[in-house]
Amino acid sequence: MTSDEGVARGATKQPVYEPSRLTEAPLTRLGVDAHTSQAWRALNFFDVAAQDGDDARSTLARMLVLGRAHQFDPDAPLPKSVDLDITRPLTCPAPDEMAKYERENPFGGMPYGMAPLTEMEWTALAAWARDGAPALERQWASTATVRTDIRAWERFLNGETPKERLVARYLYEHLFLAHLYFPEKESAGFFSLVRSRTRPGEPIDIIATRRPYDDPGTNAFYYRLAPVEETLLHKTHITYAFGPDRLARYRALFFKDDWRIGALPSYEAAVASNPFAAFASIPARARYEFLLDDAEYFIRTFIRGPVCYGQVAVNVIEDRFWVMFLDPEADLAVRDAAYLASATPYLGLPAALADAQLPGRLFPSYLEHHKKYEAQRDARYRKADPENKGPAMGDVWLGEQGRGPALLTVFRHFDNATVVGGFVGDTPETAWVIDFPTLERIYYNLVAGFDVFGPVEHQIATRVYMDLLRMESESLFLSFLPPDVRRPLHDSWYRGGHAKIRTLYHKPPIDVDRATRVAFATENPKNEFLFSVLTRDQSGVAKTDEINRNRDKAASSDKLATPLAALSSTQGPWVAFLPELSYVRIIRPGGEDRVFSLVHDKQHTNVAFLFAENLRREPEKDTVTILDGHLGSYPNFFFVISEYEETEFVERVKAVGSEQDWLAIIDAYGVRRSSPVFWATADFFQDVVKRGPASSGGLLDLNRYVDP
Incomplete structure (x- = not known):
């Protein structure tokens, strides 16, 4: 649903995340492994949009109708049949299976497990789905302002000498997951570094390989900057700045010192999967300083x-x-x-x-x-x-x-x-x-x-x-x-x-x-x-961290001072009831509303094993870390309080000792999935993310929002 191509591709019953899979699954990466509806059908994807105006054959339309027909009681817990666990068995009905799905999952419509959409929103989505989910007219960022920058980068990345080719391969393998942007021209959007069969100036033809260091299958390939045209999701928006300063830094790092290279390394797995073997010719200092320049980016690539x-x-x-x-x-x-x-x-x-x-x-x-x-x-x-x-x-x-x-x-x-x-x-x-x-x-x-x-x-x-x-x-x-x-x-x-x-x-x-x-x-x-x-x-x-560290709280500034700080870095029975990641909106009639993130820090005897984590938990030692502003991609719960209620909120939270106490907090300050104000509250927090730097934005993922 992040792009027109994804909607046209449709759905498949083959999950990407399958922990019991014994063999490699076919690659089904959007925009990479197939490019036409016919090609996706050959990979066992089926249509989810209306065919020739037949609403009965539209999974999208029927999901919206099902959600409209079975709404939840406002501000009430969801029915037990609505499973929210991300490890739950998922259902992906084909059009001819929808009738059975509707009978067995009356609360399985869209938006799943959430408050209903407004009349205007539902009408617009339903009309789009009934019309066959046509491609939307979108205002993609213009790349004209960075055309010169792109040419300079593609010229640099496609140098012909062995040293240039080896450095370009090293950079590609480290940046293939990045959303690249030009800091002075962020309105131009984001780009991905890809390997293409076509040279700069021609339409990009991506070479699809399982891993970035796999053999491209040809000696004639080129590194290209491809525009990112999907909706940006915070959970996958891993940004990395390009531009003249970065280009100058690369030249100084990789080409200032005199180093020699023999033959270019092979793409055999034993060599290509070991960066110390594949890139042994590039000085280690240059490689390490390249990593240190943006250590947060490299940690974020797996986070x-x-x-x-x-x-x-x-x-x-x-x-x-x-x-x-x-x-x-x-x-x-x-x-x-x-x-x-x-x-x-x-x-x-x-x-x-x-x-x-x-x-x-x-x-x-x-x-x-x-x-x-x-x-x-x-x-x-x-x-x-x-x-x-x-x-x-x-x-x-x-x-x-x-x-x-x-x-x-x-x-x-x-x-x-x-x-x-x-x-x-x-x-x-x-x-x-x-x-x-x-x-x-x-x-x-x-x-x-x-x-x-x-x-x-x-x-x-x-x-x-x-x-x-x-x-x-x-x-x-x-x-x-x-x-x-x-x-x-x-x-x-x-x-x-x-x-x-x-x-x-x-x-x-x-x-x-x-x-x-x-x-x-x-x-x-x-x-x-x-x-x-x-x-x-x-x-x-x-x-300093005036909110969480006792050593810094004494010097807390007026800007950061908040009664919520009394919840930070302390233990108590109440901590166990907090979700993993909560957002708190503090409404300030006399000024801009404030946002805080409450992070549940769980304690373990060890993290040495894959399974049975609950047997290694020490909940009595759990604490909370509080951040001024937004943190994370998957908020688990929203609280909304006025600035006059902050102290009362803190006192009531610290007094929680039972499930009944916690539900009283939810009723007083929380926003349930079924709340009539759920979407407006989610939009508020999304706007907080949007107002930040473009390089750190993207849509939040609400599918891990809990239902207390």
Whole structure:
């Protein structure tokens, strides 16, 4: 429904996300794998629009009529038959199955599980559906203002020398998921970097491959900037700025130093899936600084990418943690080419086994390779530090103005996630320090090498390998702390006998032999280190959080002061009742309404396993992080209060101790799915997103909105 082509393509009974799939599914990416209705019908898609004015054959029209015929009681809980779980068995009726669907699912019409549309809205949609869902007249952004910019970029990306071709391949594999834009000309819209059979100046003919590093099948192909013409969705709107400054930066990064290249790397899986092998000729410093320039973008590529779908996909991470990066000067993989070359054979990723025989998939070599890499890395760093002095505070990358945030916060919302710049919230349980080999492997494991159409073993392998990368980053963080606190702190992250066994199997014991050159003056070295890094950060992110951190609340400014701050970073029975992500609208008769996001931070004994997460929960330790403004793509609930009710709202929420208490809060301040003001409230929050930078917009996804 995000484009005319999608409506014309129709529907299929084959789900994209299928955790029990044993073989690869056919690729059905919109705008890539087929381009005509006939081609989509050959891929088992069926028409959902009226045929020759026959309303009875229009799934869209009948869904709207069904929703109109069976409306919910205003402000009442939905019937139990209306399932909202994203893992529920989904139904996709073909036109000749609609009668049965209507009988079995009287509340299965559109909009599903929501308040009814207005008369005007319903009439307009119904008329469009009955008319065969024709293509809409849309005012797409004009690309005329950036035509010169596009020509310059396509000329740069299609250079003919081996060095230019290798750099262009590297850039494409890292930017293929991006919505590219020109900062000074955002009204021109967004673009995707694609491989095309046609040269610049001709209509684009996309080469469809399963992964961006797969063989394009021809030596004569070109990198092109294709306009993004679908409706922008916040959950997939992963933006990256192009423009003259970026082009100059690339030239300085990749072509200023003199480096040589032999033959261009092959597209064989063993080489192409390992970026350290495929791009060994490009200096490691250039590659790492390229990643650090926009570290938030690269983390966002998997946070909003296809891989982060559902509970099992994202329970590899804690509900909130802080991320730092190792400075290039401290990273031996950047400074020592011989070391990186020797480690490269052990840096292969699970996607390399996509075509392997069954024994190779059941007993994956990447697990053993990872152990060898860990041992080799430890030995090489010990050799470089014979006195075992350990890392220094200056070994954490502190960023530079204009290069994006150097510090990040990642939030998990049970079945999806969000990343933002800076250290947000109170001190988290865990933190990561990511080096070049880990950052590159995270990207190739979860983005470039991830196949959403892949079989179950690929999905599991991707998840298991991310476990290893998480533990690498946690261990690197611990190495900055005093030796005597490392093991106890690590054990507090992996409580439970099975978690400790699994951790010991996959990684070496926590290093307590090497010292640290970081000087500590308090009895809480973890907090001291994190806030020392924050204080020294050079990238321009906010250094205080007046709402959530007790140490900053005393200096709270009038602009940020809010009674809601009393809910932040505290524990209590009431926290368990809060949804994963709530938006609060505070109506201010004398000024502009304010918006806050309430994030439920859940605690676990460990995140070492794919399943049975509920057995590892510690709800009594849950807290709430509050952000001024909008956060995330999937709001779970809306609250609307006046500024005169803020204190009362806070007091009533903190007094919640039962389901009945919580439902009283919902009745007083909440907006249920069945509420007559639901759509107006959703529109208000959508407008908040829309008023932000064009590079961070897109429609919110309401399908995970809860019904208390």
